Amino acid sequence: AMRELLAVGRDLAVAGQATELDLGVGEGRATIRLQVASVKLADWQLPRTFEPYYLGGLLRGTSHGLSAFTIQVVAEAHGGRAVARRRPDGGLVIEV
Secondary structure, three states: OHHHHHHHHHHHHHOOOOEEEEEEEEOOEEEEEEEEOOOOOOOOOHHHOOOOOHHHHHOOOOOOOOHHHHHHHHHHHOOOOOEEEEOOOOOEEEEO
16 A cells, blocks of 8 residues: 555656655554645546546556555555545645
């Protein structure tokens, strides 16, 4: 899941998006956040983030059609969760 999240972040950066990865530990769990400062991909539909092949359509030329789906499945299989949300400034956060 971590590898896939890093790959998504890399491809967003290559597509011209400013990305940042944060790791937090507390309350017996680790949280990994991929933050995208401003999503210039205007057609990004937040509820569809974890659908199979959705990111592959947005990030054409990448092999990450199943990356977000894999992140969510692995997180949930280990008792965690993966969510995507908008930041108040219009950016995006994918949190595992």
